[in-house]
Amino acid sequence: MRRAGKGWGQVEIRYLGYEQKPDGFSTDDEPHLGPDHRTLYFSSDRVIPVHFPRTHEQAQKDFERMESWDNSNTNVWFIPLASLL
Numbered sequence: 760m761r762r763a764g765k766g767w768g769q770v771e772i773r774y775l776g777y778e779q780k781p782d783g784f785s786t787d788d789e790p791h792l793g794p795d796h797r798t799l800y801f802s803s804d805r806v807i808p809v810h811f812p813r814t815h816e817q818a819q820k821d822f823e824r825m826e827s828w829d830n831s832n833t834n835v836w837f838i839p840l841a842s843l844l
Contacts, residue, residue: 787836788803797840801837803833803835
């Protein structure tokens with residue numbers, strides 16, 4: 760989000776590893792400023808990258824992670840903005 764005159768411009772989420780999907784949609788979406796005006800909330804289907812080949816133990820941990828929050832099912836993330844204001 761950048762200053763645009765006396766107000767703010769459109770929110771853009773960019774970070775190391777950011778990618779845009781082939782269909783034109785990013786992996787991050789729906790940014791909203793929190794009620795404290797110092798926290799940015801957004802949804803994301805980002806995941807920890809998996810590299811192959813995988814051992815049986817690594818694959819088992821991958822399955823366990825799919826049952827947890829890091830499962831690419833559009834989780835809610837937040838970024839504190841205090842240091843940027």
